[in-house]
Amino acid sequence: MERKLFIKRMALMAILPSVFIAACSNEKKPEAGAVKAKQQTFTCPMHPQIIKHEMGTCPICGMDLVPFEKNSDDKALKVDTKRQALANITTIMIGENILSGGKELNGRLTVNPEQSSYISSRIAGRIEQLYVRETGVKVNKGQPLYKLYSEQLATLQQEYLMAVAQEKQFQGDKIERQIVASAKQKLLLYGQSESQVQQLVKTQKKDPYVVFYAAESGVVAELSVTQGQYVTEGNPILRLEGYGQLWVEADVYSSEAAKIKQGQKVRVVVAGWEDQPQEMTISFITPSLQSGTQLTQIRGSIPNPGNQWQPGLQANVFLPLGNKSKMLTLPVDAVIRDGKGMHVWIKTGKDSFEPRLVKTGTENDNQVEISEGLTNGDQVVVTGAYLLYSEYILKKGKNPVEGLK
Structure with a gap:
């Protein structure tokens, strides 16, 4: 009896692997040609360069990431009517008008380099005394700036005294006069x-110290x-700035600069x-x-x-x-200006807006010409354009003017 039971168990164990393999082979296989679901991407509203494939927080500012259309080539931005009202997005139909008045430019006063004086060491030596020791101090013409100790200067003084003595021995000699003049x-x-x-000729004593004076009035800018520093010939000492003319x-903008002339x-x-x-x-x-802008500069000077x-x-x-x-x-305010150019937003449908590159011309405080x-x-x-600009970057992760012509 036990022998028969043993044989039945062995037969059952032999059958089980075949049944398991058959069951596995009957599992449903994915259909050929099935399209893999598009993977959602996320970005940071404040730092659109952060791109991840799962929800999380921004590693820079800690804000929650939001989904956006990373690879979308659609230039249109969809904003429903309710959101347009909340964002105060309004439009006008552009038309021809008369532009008058004047254009106000933001400017600043700067130093006129022609009013600056650069003082450098004329001879190698040691700064024995520095009479001006801080910037912002006003210096008048003829005021002493520093005293220099120089062995080289003492040697030149000795050469001059010797040339003067030699000339006295050969009075009237042209060559001796030239040597004295050269020294x-x-x-x-x-x-x-x-x-x-x-004074050197009178005392017949060498003095290795020389005091340098300001050739022009100004303010010490650098x-x-x-004091005590050794300097070489040509070593910069200080810089004076004059503010009498600024x-x-x-x-x-480059489009406006074309209408401005020198001498205007x-x-x-x-x-x-x-x-x-x-x-x-x-x-x-x-x-x-x-660099990185569409701006150039104009310049002039005014008395101060x-x-x-x-x-x-x-x-x-x-x-x-x-x-x-x-x-x-x-x-x-309808024209958005950044380093990539100027653009406006066009309403192409009830809830659809698209960016459009533009070039501008004459401009005053309120209106700008679209050339x-x-x-x-x-x-x-005309209102809410910057909100559309931000929304586009947030959703699509790129500048709206990229790819526009």
């Missing part, structure tokens, strides 16, 4: 004054040495001194754009009597504009 010229070039040279630099008269108002407008002649227009203004103060430059008619214009990119009758967003 004296060296002393003058190395910082000795005429009175010091005469001090490059300390530059005015103002930023201007403009009005300048320094912030805080609105009752003292200045007339300035534009003397220079920078030929290249500032009594040094009442300091470099760094804000100044507004007013460009006169003649009346121009038959041009497409928009409110200034390229739009046609008469386009529905252009």
